[in-house]
Amino acid sequence: MAVEKGAGSESPYLDLRDLDAFILDMDGVVTNTARAHAIAWKHTFDEYLRERAQRHGEAFVPFDESSDYLHYVDGKPRCDGVSSFLSSRHISLPYGGPDDDPGRETICGIGNRKNQHFVQYIRDHGAEPYASTIEFIRWMRSNGARIALISASRNAKLVLERSGLSGLFDVVVDGVEADKLGLNGKPAPDIFLEATRRLGVGPERSAVIEDSLAGVEAGRVGGFNTVIGVDRGGQGDELRRRGADIAVGDLSELRIVGDERGQRMQLPSALENAGEIFKRLLEGMSAIFLDYDGTLTPIVNEPSQAVLSERMREILRELSKNCTLSIISGRGLEDIRGMVGIDGLVYVGSHGFEGVGPDGPLPGQELGEPFLPSLDRAEGELHSALQGIEGAWVERKRFGVTVHFRNVDRENVPRVEALFNGVARRYSDLKMTGGKEILELRPNVDWGKGKVVLALLDRFHVSGPRVIPLYIGDDETDEDAFRALADKGVTILVSNRARRTAAHYVLRDVSEVATFLEELVGHFEKDIANGIWVLRYDGYDPEKEKLRESLFAVGNGYFASRGAAPESTAGVYHYPGSYLAGLYNCLESSVDGRRIVNESIVNVPNWLCTSLRVDDGDWFNIDAVEIHDFLQELDMRRGILSRTVTFTDDREQRTRLEQRRFVSMRSPHLVGLETTITPENWSGNLHILSALDGWVDNTLVSRYQQLNNHHLDRIRTGVSGKEIIWIQADTNQSHIRIAEAARTRVFKGSELMDAKRNLREGLGHIGQDIEVPVEEGTPVRIEKICSICSSKDRAISESLVGALREVDRAEDFGQLCDEHMSAWDDLWRRCQIEVETDHTWTAQILNLHLFHLLQTVSTHSIDLDVGVPPRGLHGEAYRGLIMWDEIFIFPFLNLRVPDITRSLLLYRYRRLPEARWAARRAGYEGAMYPWQSGSDGREEAQRLHLNPISGEWIPDRS
Numbered sequence: 012m013a014v015e016k017g018a019g020s021e022s023p024y025l026d027l028r029d030l031d032a033f034i035l036d037m038d039g040v041v042t043n044t045a046r047a048h049a050i051a052w053k054h055t056f057d058e059y060l061r062e063r064a065q066r067h068g069e070a071f072v073p074f075d076e077s078s079d080y081l082h083y084v085d086g087k088p089r090c091d092g093v094s095s096f097l098s099s100r101h102i103s104l105p106y107g108g109p110d111d112d113p114g115r116e117t118i119c120g121i122g123n124r125k126n127q128h129f130v131q132y133i134r135d136h137g138a139e140p141y142a143s144t145i146e147f148i149r150w151m152r153s154n155g156a157r158i159a160l161i162s163a164s165r166n167a168k169l170v171l172e173r174s175g176l177s178g179l180f181d182v183v184v185d186g187v188e189a190d191k192l193g194l195n196g197k198p199a200p201d202i203f204l205e206a207t208r209r210l211g212v213g214p215e216r217s218a219v220i221e222d223s224l225a226g227v228e229a230g231r232v233g234g235f236n237t238v239i240g241v242d243r244g245g246q247g248d249e250l251r252r253r254g255a256d257i258a259v260g261d262l263s264e265l266r267i268v269g270d271e272r273g274q275r276m277q278l279p280s281a282l283e284n285a286g287e288i289f290k291r292l293l294e295g296m297s298a299i300f301l302d303y304d305g306t307l308t309p310i311v312n313e314p315s316q317a318v319l320s321e322r323m324r325e326i327l328r329e330l331s332k333n334c335t336l337s338i339i340s341g342r343g344l345e346d347i348r349g350m351v352g353i354d355g356l357v358y359v360g361s362h363g364f365e366g367v368g369p370d371g372p373l374p375g376q377e378l379g380e381p382f383l384p385s386l387d388r389a390e391g392e393l394h395s396a397l398q399g400i401e402g403a404w405v406e407r408k409r410f411g412v413t414v415h416f417r418n419v420d421r422e423n424v425p426r427v428e429a430l431f432n433g434v435a436r437r438y439s440d441l442k443m444t445g446g447k448e449i450l451e452l453r454p455n456v457d458w459g460k461g462k463v464v465l466a467l468l469d470r471f472h473v474s475g476p477r478v479i480p481l482y483i484g485d486d487e488t489d490e491d492a493f494r495a496l497a498d499k500g501v502t503i504l505v506s507n508r509a510r511r512t513a514a515h516y517v518l519r520d521v522s523e524v525a526t527f528l529e530e531l532v533g534h535f536e537k538d539i540a541n542g543i544w545v546l547r548y549d550g551y552d553p554e555k556e557k558l559r560e561s562l563f564a565v566g567n568g569y570f571a572s573r574g575a576a577p578e579s580t581a582g583v584y585h586y587p588g589s590y591l592a593g594l595y596n597c598l599e600s601s602v603d604g605r606r607i608v609n610e611s612i613v614n615v616p617n618w619l620c621t622s623l624r625v626d627d628g629d630w631f632n633i634d635a636v637e638i639h640d641f642l643q644e645l646d647m648r649r650g651i652l653s654r655t656v657t658f659t660d661d662r663e664q665r666t667r668l669e670q671r672r673f674v675s676m677r678s679p680h681l682v683g684l685e686t687t688i689t690p691e692n693w694s695g696n697l698h699i700l701s702a703l704d705g706w707v708d709n710t711l712v713s714r715y716q717q718l719n720n721h722h723l724d725r726i727r728t729g730v731s732g733k734e735i736i737w738i739q740a741d742t743n744q745s746h747i748r749i750a751e752a753a754r755t756r757v758f759k760g761s762e763l764m765d766a767k768r769n770l771r772e773g774l775g776h777i778g779q780d781i782e783v784p785v786e787e788g789t790p791v792r793i794e795k796i797c798s799i800c801s802s803k804d805r806a807i808s809e810s811l812v813g814a815l816r817e818v819d820r821a822e823d824f825g826q827l828c829d830e831h832m833s834a835w836d837d838l839w840r841r842c843q844i845e846v847e848t849d850h851t852w853t854a855q856i857l858n859l860h861l862f863h864l865l866q867t868v869s870t871h872s873i874d875l876d877v878g879v880p881p882r883g884l885h886g887e888a889y890r891g892l893i894m895w896d897e898i899f900i901f902p903f904l905n906l907r908v909p910d911i912t913r914s915l916l917l918y919r920y921r922r923l924p925e926a927r928w929a930a931r932r933a934g935y936e937g938a939m940y941p942w943q944s945g946s947d948g949r950e951e952a953q954r955l956h957l958n959p960i961s962g963e964w965i966p967d968r969s
Contacts, residue, residue, distance in 0.1 A: 024266045025218075029236060032212040033151055034203050035144070037162035039085075039222035040241050042138040042170055043498055049076040051129035052084055056096065058961065059121055063102075072100075081244060085223045088163040088186060088196035089122040097121075109190065114961075127960070130166055138170045139498055142515040143263040146279045148179055150267070157181050159206035163189065163196060182209040197225035200233025220262070227255040239265075263512070281503045281516035282527050288481070288501050288516070289534040290550070295477035297334035298500075299531075300464055300492065301327075302484035303347055304340065306505050309521050310447055312417050314342070314406070319350055323521075326528045328353055332851055333535035335478075337467060339363070339460055341446065341488060343408040362444075362453060362488060363463030364410035374466060379410035382454035385438050386412055389452050392437075396430040403427050410454060417448040446486050460488055461495030468499070483524060490514075503527075543854040544648040551641040551656075553584040553634060557711075560586060562859075563645050564885040565652050565672065568592060568869030569679040570799050571884030574645070574652050577670065577684060578622035578631050580704075586711045588614045590884045590891065591749070591801055592867075593877040595945040596742040600719040605964065607953070610945040612880065612891025613722045614709045615749050616738050618797040619672075620702035620778065623688060625664055626695050636660050647862040648839065649832040650676055657691070665691040675827060676834035679871040680798045680817045683831075685824045689790040697785045701755040701795055702771070702778025703728070703738040711887040723749075728777035730770065731815055736777050739811045745946060748802040750810035752818040757783055758792040794824040805874065838865060842907045864900060873910045878918045878944070892943040892951050893918070922948025 038044045056074035064071040074080075074096070083099055084092030090106070097104060097118070107117025113124035148158055159182040164170070167185035184206050188194075194201035200214075207217050218237040219230030224246070230238035231254025239262075240247065240255030247258035259265060263278055281288060301307060307327075308317040330336055337357035340347045344360030344367065351358070359366035359373065366373035390405060390412045397403045402418035416427045431450045435443045442455040468478050480500035482492045493502040493513035504514035505524055518524050548559060556576075563574025572589045579585035590612055597610040622630045629635070633656065640657040656668045667689040675681040688697060705728070709720040723740040730736050737752040757764045769780040785791050798817035800810040807813035821827060842861060846854045867883035878893030879900065897915045904912045919940065925948035926938035933939060941950035955964045 025237070025239075027151075027156070027267065030156065030216060030218050032157040032159065032207065032210050032217040033148075033220060034159045034161055034206045034210075034217060034235075035148070035220045036222060036226050037160055037167055037170065038164065039243050040141070040220055041144050041148075041160060041176065042140050044133070044138045044164075044170055046498070047129060047132045047138065048085075048164075049080045051125050051132060052076065052080060052092070052096075054128045054960075055121060055125040058124075059116075060100075077244075081224065081246065085225070087223075087225055088189065089125060089165070090118050091163075091196045093118045093122045093125070124960075126165065129164075130169065133166065133170055140176055141261070142279055143261050145176070145179070147262040147265075157210045157212055159184065159210055161202045161206050162186060163202070165190075182206055184209070197223070198228035198232060200229040200235075203229055203233050203235065221255075224249060224253045228253045230254055261513070278504065278512070278514060278517040281518050282523055282530070284516060285527060285530040286534070289531060291501055292334070292479050292481060292531075295479040298337070298468065298478050298480045299330065299334055300337045300339050300467075300480060300482040302340060302486060302489055302505075303338060303342060303350065305447060305485035305521070306483055306524055307338075307351075307521065314415075317350070319352070320525075323525055323528075324351070324353065326525060326532060327351070327356075329532045330528060330535075331356060333532070334852075339463065339484075339492070341408075341411070341413070341451070341486075346408075357467065359463055359467075361408050361410040362459055364454065364458065366463070368470075373470075376410075378456055378458050379454045382410070382440055382456075385440050386410070386452065386454075389434055389438050389441060392434045393431065396434055397427065400427060400430075412452045414450045415448065416450070444488065446488060459491045460484075461491035464492050465495055483518070543851060543858055544646060546645040546647065546855070546859060548643045549641070551633065551638050556584045557586055559643065561882075561885045563643060563652050564863070564866065564883075565645075565650060565674045566866035566884050567674050567676045567679050568865070568867065568872040569875065570674055570682070571866055572619065572672075572674055572682065573885060574643070575619065576633055576654070577619040577672075577686070578633065581707065581710055584634065586886075587617050587619050588707075588711055588886060589616075589618060589799075591615055591799070591803075592872060592884060593875055593946075594742070594747055594749070594801060594803065595745060595891070596722040596747075597744045597946075598719040598722065600717070602717055603964070605955075607718070609718055609890060609953075610892065610951050611709055611715075611720075611722070612884075612887065612945075613742055613747075613749075614707050614711075614887065615799070616703055616705040616723070616726075616740060616751050617707055618682060618703060618751050618753060618799065619684065620700070620704050621684060621686060621793070621795060622700045623666075623668075623686075624698045624700075625660070625662070625666075625690075625693065626698075628660060628662060628664075630700065631660075631668075633658070639665070647858050648835065650674070650835045650862075650866075651828070651832070664693040666693075667691055671828070673828055673831045674866075675831045676838065676869065676871075677830040678817075678821075678827070680800055680804075680814070681821055681827060682797050682799070683824050683827050684795040684797075685828075686793040686795070687790050688785070688793070690785050690787050692787060694786045695784075697783050697791060699755075699757065699781040699783070699793055700771070700778050701736075701753065701781065701793070702776060703736060703751050703753055703797075704776045705738045705740045706773075706775030709887050709890075715887070715890065723775075726775040728772060728775075730777075731819075733768065735815070735818060736770075736779060737811060737815060738775075738777055740775075748810045749799070750801070750814040751797055751799050752811075752814040753795055753797040754818050754821070755779060755781065756794045756823075757781055758794070759783075759789070764791075796821050796824065796827065838869065842903075864903070868900075868904075868911050868915065870908065870911070873914045875914070876918060876921065878915060889943070890951075892945050894943055925949055 035041055053074045053076045061071050083096040105117045107119035109119055111117050111120035111123055113120060113127055158180050160180040162185045165186035184202055189202050203219055207214050214233050214235045217235055219235045220239045221227045222241040222243050227238050227240045227250050238255050240250030240258035242250055242258045242260050250258040304317055307323055308319055311317050338347055338351055339359040341362050342360055344365040347360050348358045355369050357368040364379035365376050390407050393405045400423055403416050406413040414431050416424055419427055435452055440455050441452045444451045444453060468480060480496050482496055483503045485505035490513055496502050497513055502514040503516045503518055504512045505518050507519045518527055560573040560575045564571055570591055575585050575587035579587055594613050595610050596613050600607045624630045636658040638658050642655045644653045650673055652672050654670045659665045669687040672684045705723055705726040710716055722742050724743040725741040727739045734754045735752055739750040741748050757766045764783055767782040771778045771780050796818055798814045800807060800813035802810050846857060863883055879897045880891045881894050881896050882888040901912050923938055926940045930937050930939035943951040945951050954967055956967055958965055
């Protein structure tokens with residue numbers, strides 16, 4: 012066995028000289044999906060047990076997500092878990108088969124129902140990897156160890172992908188593989204032995220790392236050299252009894268010997284991972300919590316001498332401009348406020364029993380006030396007891412009494428501790444805590460830094476975005492906060508020595524804290540380098556691409572286009588949707604044997620389609636190349652979306668791609684895309700594909716995909732002259748005719764190139780393959796100007812005629828862009844709201860909201876019969892229908908562009924006859940407007956909804 016207890020330490024040694032491979036379970040060891048599994052199991056079993064109880068007249072006893080989860084389902088294949096738990100309730104069901112419908116009352120059917128809940132949870136929330144485990148894996152790999160991952164889950168690959176861990180393991184054996192091979196589930200060791208077989212290492216030279224009872228038992232039965240139990244749920248003794256050689260709360264507790272470094276494994280450095288930490292903070296509203304002594308200032312003998320440096324004070328001042336900043340300390344409130352001396356921060360003193368923010372006092376003080384008499388008496392007794400011990404002194408805070416013994420001779424420290432304990436034992440309403448050479452008495456209530464931070468997060472979250480916390484501290488009292496935030500944010504320990512901790516990262520000392528916080532300030536400044544007007548993302552993240560497409564949508568009140576990559580097609584990561592205001596189509600669908608009628612905003616033909624390839628290579632696909640640099644910026648002041656990508660293809664050809672696009676705020680029917688391509692290490696023939704695609708459906712929202720979403724028929728395509736292609740399509744129920752015409756030109760410098768053009772036509776699709784010779788280092792610029800018209804437009808004879816006329820008369824990209832930016836300048840002069848704040852992001856967020864509002868309804872909306880969809884013209888949520896969101900924007904528009912308010916009210920007025928008819932049909936007088944409406948004002952909200960989990964139709968009571 013490669014494990015032994017370290018001398019004089021609670022931490023065990025792991026000797027790498029006896030090990031060549033590690034096999035890690037996924038759930039609970041590598042990723043924190045145990046909560047997701049527990050939620051999915053509880054949802055599934057409670058649903059089934061409740062229905063069964065009603066059917067048989069039995070009492071409903073819910074699934075316990077702690078005890079039942081750990082004893083019956085944790086670590087087991089899905090169907091084994093179902094069988095194990097149901098057996099504990101004396102319920103016998105047919106086994107069924109792996110393809111059973113989730114609604115079937117079989118073992119496999121219930122298992123598949125659980126899988127539906129779990130997959131949806133992971134897709135919605137992702138899975139958070141344990142930072143210390145990832146560091147452990149990288150550490151072991153750097154020492155030549157082979158690493159395998161096993162999981163009973165059939166969704167392991169989805170979890171790894173969502174966690175960004177797909178490339179970390181030499182071998183992955185998941186539930187799908189186990190079923191194919193007929194492997195028995197845990198506690199049988201089959202899946203672990205299969206992993207060793209694939210690694211080419213025997214079990215006698217391998218270690219199993221598991222968090223489940225069945226898993227450690229499987230490791231023992233399989234004859235593995237070492238079985239390490241990870242105790243995430245307070246079952247360390249049981250893990251050891253079942254077969255674990257050791258049990259640790261976290262892999263960071265292991266001491267590693269037999270490697271070149273020969274020292275205890277450390278947490279990953281926060282300095283080295285500052286960029287990744289900042290990306291995590293950007294997932295919501297950043298909230299930073301900082302301890303004071305030992306974190307912002309070094310520990311000193313006399314607390315009054317722990318003076319904040321001017322460098323650190325300036326860092327904090329700059330940091331507070333970009334996020335919510337809280338100082339949480341064991342010092343008294345007034346003391347900590349005086350030491351930091353920066354207005355506008357949140358200050359929490361006495362470990363959470365007193366605090367104040369910019370808006371006034373914080374909760375907590377009322378919890379400590381009943382204990383003040385005991386604290387007063389204990390203070391007096393401690394003064395008397397310690398009076399004769401040199402160097403010991405008593406500090407009184409309002410809600411605590413602290414004994415400092417840093418200056419006491421070492422031989423007298425046990426005496427100080429004994430005297431302190433003697434006083435403390437007389438006060439059952441006070442609890443003893445410790446710190447760096449201090450002893451403390453505080454109110455004996457469940458309230459500390461962890462509870463305080465969670466309370467503050469709730470306070471910050473009110474009516475706002477999700478808050479992502481970052482906590483930095485050095486003391487034992489900070490561990491309370493580390494544990495509370497373990498799965499909510501980022502936690503950093505300040506320490507120059509290894510120790511047991513719940514933190515994710517480490518900084519060695521106060522100097523490293525200052526450097527790290529300076530880097531965060533730099534990242535914030537870079538992120539808003541252009542102040543309050545630019546929304547910027549560095550780095551390509553396919554999982555977040557659809558969200559960014561919505562945030563980066565550009566529009567003008569008549570037409571809007573999502574911020575999708577021009578080369579992309581609708582799929583898992585991308586959705587290049589485009590929408591005309593007020594353009595709806597009504598379709599029938601058959602769902603579960605019922606006829607459903609839905610009206611939806613229509614995804615019109617995709618005008619963006621633009622891609623490139625070199626010679627006879629593959630067309631550019633951002634998901635299939637090596638990306639070196641990626642930057643997206645939305646200039647809200649000017650309405651310009653830009654993208655810069657530097658990439659290397661499979662032929663090692665490095666290319667820089669720069670793009671700008673706009674939807675004209677001056678000419679509502681025109682849009683423009685400029686693409687500049689620079690070959691950095693190659694020369695050859697460049698092919699540019701400029702196309703229009705009418706074969707599009709409404710498939711952005713997954714829950715609507717079971718509906719009939721094909722809205723466009725009678726798609727026709729053609730060319731007009733050398734430079735222009737066109738497409739025309741009809742909506743298949745409302746019979747609105749949409750036409751788009753695109754003109755594409757290629758420039759080298761300012762010279763228009765006479766490029767070779769080949770027409771490419773397909774089903775509902777037309778494009779030009781434009782071929783030009785290019786030289787290394789010489790950029791080529793492509794201008795694509797497109798016009799969009801529909802048969803609903805005024806002052807046109809026909810949509811295609813109008814589209815061709817618009818694009819034929821259009822100026823070049825530069826001139827159109829200038830006119831567009833000038834129109835935005837005019838609009839902002841009327842509509843900007845100036846905010847006096849030190850927090851730049853406050854003004855930035857406000858501008859982002861106003862920008863998207865003005866893209867949904869602008870001066871171009873005044874002459875249109877349109878309302879305000881809840882999500883604007885940025886996607887297909889709520890099927891793009893009109894609810895009552897204009898109520899929230901009328902006060903803003905009334906003072907700036909009242910004609911838009913009038914136009915939106917006319918949308919309601921024109922549908923007054925339908926509202927009167929609805930009231931009359933319901934037996935009322937007057938008018939009854941619909942909750943959701945589209946083209947004609949009828950009620951579009953469904954009266955019945957299919958519950959995708961239960962499979963039952965339920966009435967909409969709203």
